[in-house]
Amino acid sequence: MAMRVTPHGARVLNCGPSATLLTLTTKLTTWMCRRSGRKSLACPMGFLVVPLTARAAGTSSRSPDSDSQEFLVTTTLTRVTHACALLDFDGQQVLTDPWFSEKPGYHPGEPVAFTPATLPPLSAVLASHDHYDHYDLNAFSAYPDKDVPFVVKRGMGQKARQAGFTRVTELEPWEAVTVNGIGITAAPARHGVPEITFVIQAAGKTVFFGGDTLRIPELDEVPTRFPSIDLALLPVNGLQIRLALNRQVVMNAEQAGEYCAVLHPRIAVPIHYMFTAGPVGDRLLLKYDGTPERFQAAVAAHAPGTEAKVLAPGEPLTLT
């Protein structure tokens, strides 16, 4: 049995390979919580003990009463802001597209749920492309563990190394690496600058992270190679560059919804939709074409087998 620390600092018992101990602990905790009417129990050692049903509650279409040990291995998504997200694969934390600071022309338009100092210990960091709002090394260089595996698009590694990170891997589409037991495969993307998307596999789950790519035909190969996607994070703001005759550089809400009909993720979460360049930048430089609500409507219309969930920064979503 191992212990892990949640993003909010709680220590959670994380049942490991001992099936007998795991079953006994789970049943005892569940019984005690039912008796006390509480969702979790603090024990004298300072652990937060979460029963079977509380960890699964509200996160799965399956009934917790189906009482399976599968419920004990969870994957939790917490959006930090914009396309920056934390994926907790049963205690292994993966951070995508780090963005923690603002500057003129770059505003998340929503809260930022963590700082580099308040992040949990990370098992991997991924960056899809070298735009400030996805690869904020000025701020992220404050993250203390410079030996954390950092996986980026080929050509981006030098910046991470200059920021002090020592274990940088550069990938091209369909190249893969395994770090700390987490499988990371680069997938195609197209944007204003070179970009990759990612398929991340750990704790029995497969997650697609779409960065801020356009909807390109090459993305159809993702479900060919990974036919069972549990969770997809898809950009939806349809960003256009006014000075380039409104050239579109990010998929919009309808395109992201239609892509769900190809990708067939069990759950899809929109990202990349509150960004603003500020009042002047929005008027002169950029246009946006997509909202999370439009994404949900598009998913309902095109991919009824996918559940579209909108998450505020800091709001966890747990898959079992």
Ligand SMILES: [Zn+2]
């Ligand atoms: Zn970008």
